[in-house]
Amino acid sequence: MGASGSTGAGDVSDGLRDDVRAARRIVVKIGSSSLTTNGGGLEPERIAALVDVLAEVRARGAEVVLVSSGAIAAGLTPLGLATRPSALALQQAAASVGQGLLVHHYQQEFARHSILTGQVLLTVDDVIRRASYRNAHQTFAALLDLGAVPVVNENDTVATSEIRFGDNDRLAALVAHLVHADLLVLLSDVDALYDGPPSRPGVRRLVDVRSDDDLADVEIGSVGSAVGTGGMVTKVEAARIATGAGIPVVLTSADNAGAALAGAPVGTLFHATGRRRPIRQLWLAHATExxxxxxxxxxxxxxxxxxxxxxxxxxxxxxxxxxxxxxxxxxxxxxxxxxxxxxxxxxxxxxxxxxxxxxxxxxxxxxxxxxxxxxxxxxxxxx
Missing domain, CATH: 2.30.130.10 (PUA domain)
Structure with a gap:
């Protein structure tokens, strides 16, 4: 395997990641499991900690787009639902209640740093139809030019089972293309990509992934958390989408967000493998069937x-x-x-x-x- 590995999450190589430190437009995605406790409702302290990190990134001159899961999880407790429902209508109801709560928390926390936020809800149709894709690009550009942090989520309230992203990892990769990001950071409850289940003794952390050859011997699970829809499979696929268009990706845990965005060699860095392409080609390759x-x-x-x-x-x-x-x-x-x-x-x-x-x-x-x-x-x- 071409990637360098280690036997523990705390072992890191020397030096900082220059591509990460140089990024001036960054898309950060955080999963539901990183914003909740034991599959329950939102934990405001976790949102506050993430916002503090993103405010530091803004303070050094970089622009931030936040793709945040958590709307359905946020709606569970107010609706008296013990677990994430399997029925689409109940998921949409939970998202309808939870999305407002989620955005309200972000607005409050960013306001502590005198930063405005703007909510952007996307459906697959918004990136499949050329006119909508162009309009979304212009909306992001305007929000960033005005100094706001776009907070993005799939529009679960109206998305159907036939027309949906299915997970926010892929959505984040497409948003990174859409806004011409320099970096995509995927935050979850796992601190890196390992060559096997992280709980297995002796597994190695992949510090760097430079091509699919580095993943040839890696066992990638397929199950996400109790409150989310993703998993390591979706994160690796999102990394392929982004890196194939020239955007490096850091995969790590929410607890490592500050270190990762500062360029510390935590988590796993997927190096860019391709070059930037016109929006229409990205749309055709990754947002259409x-x-x-x-x-x-x-x-x-x-x-x-x-x-x-x-x-x-x-x-x-x-x-x-x-x-x-x-x-x-x-x-x-x-x-x-x-x-x-x-x-x-x-x-x-x-x-x-x-x-x-x-x-x-x-x-x-x-x-x-x-x-x-x-x-x-x-x-x-x-x-």
Whole structure:
């Protein structure tokens, strides 16, 4: 394994993390389990401690966006619910009651430092629809320019089981893309990523993760806390999303937040593996699902993947699903593997009549409206 490890959470290497210390726009995500005690209601002292840390980050000149779980957990006690309910309607009811309580606590605590907060509730639709995605970006930019700390959560009150992020780790990674963050910090009740269950004797802490190769021998659990929906699987996936677009990620516990944001080598640092990409490509890659698919021949796969070309009808051999022009669709090779996703320029019903034909032929027969690619390269991202 390429990552360096240790046998205890207290063992750290020498030196500070320069990328962390240099970050000027930071997204911090905190899980429900870090804001509650034994699966119960909110613990104001924990919120106060987190806000004190974030205020210190602000004082040194960095901007902060906070993605906070805890709305459903905050609503349990007032509604007389002993545990997080499984029924979606009850979850939404708890979120409706708890979101106001959660934000009120943050407003009070940030006010001690003369810092304003702004609530931002997002649904998947807000990042799938291009116009909403752009509007969300502009809202974040305005809040940050005005000196406020955006407090973000999934809009659990209206999200459906079919249309939801499912966890705030992925949401935080997408928000980090959205605001062009320099750093994403994931805080939970686990102090780092280990190569096995932290309770197992002899497990090693991964100090640095530089690629997926460093995770090859790591046992990653799948169960979150009693009041949350995430787990280590979602945190590692969130780290992949962010680092793949050039944003480093620190994973550690809420108790280590101050040290982590100061650049101390606590927790696990996932190093950036890719480069920043246009918002549209990030949106396509991480905030959409294909409404259908088009099947490419081998030549079209090479053109799209190796040469960065647009997808022309001449290279398409089939179409699956029901979609309309402007929808995201998966581009599938002859072997059935998805190679890319893009915004299609034609309805699914139109495409069978275009298959295998050159753009020139289509223009001549059907007119200028058909003088365009099936999927333009600017509306396409490799997967």
């Amino acid at each position: 294909g409404k259908g698919s088009v099947v490419l021949d081998a030549g079209a796969v090479r053109a799209v993947v190796e040469r960065g070309a647009s997808l022309l009808a001449a290279g398409v051999t089939g179409v699956k699903g029901s979609f309309v022009a402007g929808d995201p669709v998966d581009l599938v090779g002859p072997d059935g593997a998805t190679v890319a996703r893009g915004l299609v320029n034609f309805d699914a019903a139109e495409i069978p009549g275009l298959l295998g034909r050159s753009t020139g032929d289509l223009k001549e027969e059907f007119g200028d409206a058909y003088d365009r690619a099936l999927v333009h390269r600017d509306d396409l991202v490799l997967l």
